[in-house]
Amino acid sequence: MKLTVLGAGAWGTAVAVSTAAHHDTRLWVRDPHQCERLQTRGENLRYLPGVALPSSMVVSSDFDSCVEHARGGLIIIATPMAGLAEVLRRLPADASGVLWLCKGFQDGTGWLGHEIARAVRPTDRRVGVLSGPSFALEAALGRPTALVAASADAELCEQAVAALHSESLRIYTSSDVMGVEVGGAVKNVMAIATGIADGMDLGLNARAALITRGLAEMTRLGVALGARPDTFMGLSGLGDLVLTATGDLSRNRKVGLLLAEGLPLPKILVELGHVAEGVACAATVLRRARARSVDMPITEAVVNVLEGRDTPEQSMRLLMRRDARPES
Numbered sequence: 001m002k003l004t005v006l007g008a009g010a011w012g013t014a015v016a017v018s019t020a021a022h023h024d025t026r027l028w029v030r031d032p033h034q035c036e037r038l039q040t041r042g043e044n045l046r047y048l049p050g051v052a053l054p055s056s057m058v059v060s061s062d063f064d065s066c067v068e069h070a071r072g073g074l075i076i077i078a079t080p081m082a083g084l085a086e087v088l089r090r091l092p093a094d095a096s097g098v099l100w101l102c103k104g105f106q107d108g109t110g111w112l113g114h115e116i117a118r119a120v121r122p123t124d125r126r127v128g129v130l131s132g133p134s135f136a137l138e139a140a141l142g143r144p145t146a147l148v149a150a151s152a153d154a155e156l157c158e159q160a161v162a163a164l165h166s167e168s169l170r171i172y173t174s175s176d177v178m179g180v181e182v183g184g185a186v187k188n189v190m191a192i193a194t195g196i197a198d199g200m201d202l203g204l205n206a207r208a209a210l211i212t213r214g215l216a217e218m219t220r221l222g223v224a225l226g227a228r229p230d231t232f233m234g235l236s237g238l239g240d241l242v243l244t245a246t247g248d249l250s251r252n253r254k255v256g257l258l259l260a261e262g263l264p265l266p267k268i269l270v271e272l273g274h275v276a277e278g279v280a281c282a283a284t285v286l287r288r289a290r291a292r293s294v295d296m297p298i299t300e301a302v303v304n305v306l307e308g309r310d311t312p313e314q315s316m317r318l319l320m321r322r323d324a325r326p327e328s
Contacts, residue, residue: 001163002073004028004066006087008038008059010047010274011101012078014140018169020057023073027059028066035061047274051140063090070096074163076130080275081106084113088120088127097126097156099149103184104277105284112181125153129177130160131184132235133243135250139169146170148235150180172235179231182222187241188252188278189285190214192302194245195256196312206316210298211245217296221285224292252278259305260312282306297322 001023005016008029016027029035038044038059043052053059060066067075067090075096077087081104091098100113111119117127128151139145149160149171157173165171174180193214197206218241219232231237244250255276258268269279282303289296301315310318 001159002070003076003163004070004073005076005078006063006066007078007083007101008034008044008047009078009080010044010136011134011139012076013044013048013051013053014136015076015078015101015164016057017051017054017140018142018166019163020054022166023163024069025054025057026066026069027053027057028063029059029061032061035059048136048140051137067091067095072096074099074159076101078102080104081113081277081280085116085120088117091121093121093124095124097128097153097159098124099128099130099151099156099160101130102277103131103181103188104281105185105288107280107284110284110288112178112185114177114181125151126156127151128153128156128160129181129184130164131180131240132172133239135243135247137249142168144168144170146172146235146239148172148174148180150174150177150236152177174231174234174236176228176231178225179222179227180236182225182227183218183232183234183237183240185277185281186218186221186285186299187214187237187244188276189282189299189302190218190241191244191250191252192256192259192276192278192282192306193298195250195253195258196260196302196305197256197316198253199257199260200312200316202316207246211241214245214298215241217289217294217298220294221289221292221296224294225288251276255279265306265308278302279306 004026005012006028019025075098077100081102132147134145149157161171194210286299304310305315
């Protein structure tokens with residue numbers, strides 16, 4: 001099968017490295033200078049240092065030729081959420097099946113990936129999302145990883161399995177695109193909260209409570225938006241939440257840790273050097289929750305810290321002072 005990965009960040013590079021072992025793969029790099037560095041050095045020093053790019057994989061900054069290469073195969077979009085609409089618009093009307101890796105809500109509209117696709121490509125059903133608990137570095141190194149491909153098009157899900165399933169990468173399928181995308185977006189906000197608690201040294205009890213109640217918030221919002229509740233007990237819900245909230249490679253957890261140290265958010269983002277989608281979408285998560293009358297106190301606490309209304313200490317104190325209530 002012919003595949004093209006559009007976007008050479010850490011995760012895009014990791015997926016391209018993984019598929020190149022079994023399929024004819026191209027990696028599109030937006031910046032020609034970055035493309036040249038990848039070609040000459042044989043690795044992505046900026047986003048995935050230490051991982052050799054397969055010699056069989058073509059790295060190119062020619063968007064049209066990369067898209068044409070995947071005709072009849074599969075296109076995987078690996079841009080941040082802010083770039084998804086632009087890439088979808090650039091694809092020809094008869095483009096191959098398309099999956100995106102980005103997680104979050106679009107700034108301004110508050111749309112998830114499938115809502116963006118519906119607006120940009122209203123007649124195209126061969127689109128979907130690839131999500132789940134995964135750090136790019138581990139996937140690129142061939143460590144065991146499980147993901148879920150979600151689309152309203154069952155044939156596209158099966159194509160994703162054929163393209164990506166391997167000895168180290170297991171692909172499950174789902175038709176619940178809303179649930180998979182809500183899980184992938186909201187878990188980043190919960191990871192910031194857990195990072196704050198860990199940075200304040202509140203203990204493992206507090207971490208477990210935040211993860212569990214964070215899962216409840218995520219599920220409430222997803223169901224209100226039309227998702228199936230069981231989706232949130234799967235890879236893109238509980239699985240991704242646990243990984244992002246506890247893993248040392250998590251950028252969103254790192255944001256929370258640094259906020260707890262008292263660093264200002266702008267400095268944290270510069271130090272991070274990568275996109276932390278939880279920062280970008282926390283306020284949108286809260287806005288969509290309020291529009292559906294969904295209570296999301298952890299999300300609200302994170303937004304108040306990110307926007308400077310509360311300190312981490314104040315936010316945790318307010319959460320603990322909430323009235324007791326039934327768990328379900």
